[in-house]
Amino acid sequence: MKIVIVGCGRVGAKLASDFAEEGHQVSVVDQRQTAFRRLPPGFRGQLVLGTGIDEDVLRNAGIQQADVFIAVTENDNTNIMAAQIAQVIYRVPKVILRIYDPDRAEIYRELGLTVICPTRTVSEMIEQAVRDELVTKTS
Incomplete structure (x- = not known):
């Protein structure tokens, strides 16, 4: 499977490493050369320096052949724009993005x-942990 990942922070590097180890063809895009240091030694994927909303950069990463596109930069707007480019222009079959703003997340889910x-996942987990504690104390 061809996977393009935009953002080589902790999450992007972990995903890239895991998918490459599983034998998938992985391209990682980041605008900071130093971000690629998060990848393990011997990483066999493609590294592409540039922004994930630049079509030339995305083409260099092989977006035309991508089966999966993942946007996990630290910026919601970049992730949204990159995901829309992947979905609308390149018609990537599976597009996944991380968004910190729960209100905006729902809008793009509907698209x-x-x-x-x-943000939503962690807050729900904490709320559930508090509720579980309250149930335990009242039982």
Whole structure:
């Protein structure tokens, strides 16, 4: 499977490493050369320096052949724009993006994108942990 990942922070590097180790063809895009240091020694994927909303950069990463596109930069707007480019222009079959703003996450989910919102996920987990504690104390 051909996977293009935009953003080589902790999450992007982990995804790239895991998918490459599984034998997938992985391209990682980041605008900072130093970000690629997060990848393990011997990483066999393609590294592309540039921004994930630049079509030339995305083409260099092989977006035309991508089966999966993942946008996990630290910037919601960049992730949204990159995901829309992948979905609308290049018709990548599976587009996944991370968005921190829970309100915006729902909007893009309705547009057919797979949206991961860590803000919502973590807050729900903490709320559930508090509720579980309250149930335990009242039992």
